[in-house]
Amino acid sequence: MKTRPTTQFVPHTIDGKTRMVPVPVDAPAPPRDWDHLILNAVTAIAALVLTASVVWSTASIGDLLAHAVIEPAAYGAAIVFDLAWIACMAVEWLARYDEDRAALPRRAGHVMLVLAMLAVGAHGKVAGYWEIGLIGAAVSALAKGLWTVVLRHQTPPLDARTRAWIQGELADAGASLALIPVRRQLQRAESQVAAERAAIASSDRDPDEPGQSADDPDADIIHIRPGAVTTKDAVRIAWDSDIRDENAVIRYVANATGTTPSPDTVRRYLRALRVAG
Known part of the structure; x- marks a missing residue:
């Protein structure tokens, strides 16, 4: 049996006082998790494909735009085509527990992917190699499709009641977050009202005679009260x-x-x- 070194806490008593102290032991090694290893390998492949897609699309679209603008601006704009649908895919992953919220970034990602593929295809046509344009456009589609498969595999299936419960929890959390700026606004308003009232009360008081000490108990003798004379x-x-x-x-x-x-x-x-x- 394979073992591996680990630490185990055991009770140790000195002078009547017991503490849990770490002791090195050899524990049986767990079996290799092939599912986790395969998932990590697939994720690494998807990341490699995505990187290649971004490089190819940026180079193709940047070369296309360089006919009209300087190269730094052309390639800077070219990378936006891929970053847009990648960002939508990331937001879709963040909203994986709420199908309604995930629908919008999914549709937006598909639209932005089509735009990127059209731009890559247009570069192939302008360059005189429409076959290369089609193949280059397929690279972006392959990257998007592979990542969609990976992310969907890692998204746990939820029944309708569980999704409704999660949406309720998210709604409560959103309400708590929304109350933070509202409470700050109320505090600012209350502070302004208090300052205005203090200014009005100060303006209604008569100043003491010149030379009178600020410690004189008569300094605050006038009290403005509703319904009472001063x-x-x-x-x-x-x-x-x-x-x-x-x-x-x-x-x-x-x-x-x-x-x-x-x-x-x-x-x-x-x-x-x-x-x-």
Whole structure:
């Protein structure tokens, strides 16, 4: 029996404490997986054929386009013909669990493959060797067909219920991803609204007298509340009502605003009214 070295974890106890420690052992070697080896070989062949197809198509189409433009631009555009259907084939593979989503890249890949084959055939005709053009176009078809066979072999067959379940899972994941930018947009909107409200509240406050300390507790004495008058408004109302006593004004402001005002703030507003009067 063939064996191979491997590592096995076994319990080992020292001073009453047990740990799992690795120990090298010889384990029976598994039988050779010929299916996996053959699949790898076929995939390598398909990759080689695809590479040859891209090189041939790029050289043919690039030589055709070089009659009208400079060679770097011609060959740069020529490689697009093969890269387009290869990219469609890759997207088809990514959507292999959702037949509806895989249908579009499959059809687009077929269309782009036909365009590439027509371009290669046109090069053969222009060069005077239409047989070579047909054979060159068949190279792209062979590469596409071989890769289609390989990818279809690796795509697991799914029944209708399983496909529906997978589509539901993908829909939930897509909804979660879609909520990320929506939540970011909501956060930006909420931040803007909060900034606008703060700016409006700041513009409605009366600045303190010049030279007053920023640590003065009277700096934030004015509170703008819906349905309530401010301290300044209450002081003006009392002044217009011929109330001149400071204590009486303070009591009136407290009743009008629902909060006890700062005496210094009330005196400051009264001084301003006396100067204005």
